[in-house]
Amino acid sequence: EVHLLESGGGLVQPGGSLRLSCAASGFTFRSYAMSWVRQAPGKGLEWVSSISHNGDSTYYTDSVRGRFTISRDNSKSTLHLQMHSLSPADTAIYYCAKDPPAPDYCEHWGQGTLVTVSS
Amino acid sequence: SSELTQPPSVSVSPGQTARIACSGDALPRRYAYWYRQKPGQAPVVVIYNDNERPSGIPERISGSTSGTTVTLTIRGVQAEDEADYYCQSVDSAGTKVFGGGTRLTVL
Secondary structure, eight states: OOEEEEEOOEEEOTTOOEEEEEEEESSOGGGSOEEEEEEOTTOOEEEEEEEOTTSSOEEEOTTTBTTEEEEEETTTTEEEEEEOSOOGGGOEEEEEEEOOSSOSSOOEEOOOEEEEEOO | OOOOBOOSEEEEOTTSOEEEEEEOTTTTTSOOEEEEEOTTSOOEEEEBTTTBOOTTSOTTEEEEEETTEEEEEESSOOGGGOEEEEEEEEOTTSOEEEOOOEEEEEO
């Protein structure tokens, strides 16, 4: 059974940084692309970033490009999202998701970790 | 345009059929996916590749497509179907795009 467990969320001041992690189990992590999707309080889903199975290719939504960095450690089955220059607009639940072999959607989701950017 | 448009809300009585539409210019060329999200829970995919159901999703949930509109249909709506539903596709850059979501209310 696929299991994704996010961690690293919390309260951070505007302009600060935070690193999210996602521990994966129940599948061959190194074989699948992975994604981060966020959801601001009371709002809809927003795709944030994706990374190919081997980490060679990364993709970002325009609002986070240059501030966020997605990475993965296939030896530890872990996905990361390094976030810098955070603003209140980044406040959201951040979900880690496993993509299927054709990485066009999010096949499995973690339960999410809450990031709150506030002074 | 890569935007996906959904109605904010749909209401149906128990036992009736709910239809949630999602429109987007790229949908004739791209697959659509549907997610269900209940309060306080992570999203769950209920339809992939326009009309395929993952294991565990009942047959009364189906997807269809016609031109620039894809539709999620839930037959015999039950109280447990009350949730937010999101469509999703892929834009020309190959990145994921979500619709704004539709709240399904079971009257």
